[in-house]
Amino acid sequence: MRVSFLYHALGVREQECSGIRYEDKRIILQLQTREEKLRCPCCKSKDIICSGSHIRTIRSVPIGSKEILLELKFQRICCKTCGCIRQENVHFVTGKQRYSSKFKKLVVELSRIGTIKDVANHLHVSWDTVK
Ligand SMILES: [Zn+2]
Known part of the structure; x- marks a missing residue:
């Protein structure tokens, strides 16, 4: 998947996509930060050694009616x-949140035109996540 698409559609700019899976109503992108x-x-030094990693699933903005999940590989540096x-710090995820900053922005925008329940139903997330 092209880097420019990841940036313009999902707000991802430093990662590359190593795989895509299609599951029912979801598209799952496997991402890792470019070396x-x-x-x-x-x-901020580049004189580093990578020692291990783990995968976290991050919710991103939908494309059409498909949920987009990012299986993001976090490097231990x-x-x-x-x-x-x-x-590593990933620019579009804050702390231990399970959603991207672009998803957060979408929730805020939708909350201006609908109730919390409407937004939660539309995005298939819990009321608590929207709140
Ligand atoms: Zn350092």
Whole structure:
């Protein structure tokens, strides 16, 4: 999948797509940060070693009636410059949230024209997520 599509459709700019799965009403994209974009989350140094990773599923904005899920590989980074050992920062996910910043923005926009229940039903998420 093209990097420009990921950016313009989903707000993803530093990751590459390594696979796509189609499941019922969902499209699942497997993403990982491009190697040249990986850097230390503390000092921003590129002098790093990747030591392990884990996958988190992040909800993104729908395309048509299809839910978009991002299976995002988070690298654990050891920095040779400052000694920091941390999980990489991904620009479109805040903390441990399970949705992208673009999804959050869509919820806010839809909340202006509908109730919390309407938005939750439309996006197939819980009332609590919208609230
Ligand atoms: Zn560092």
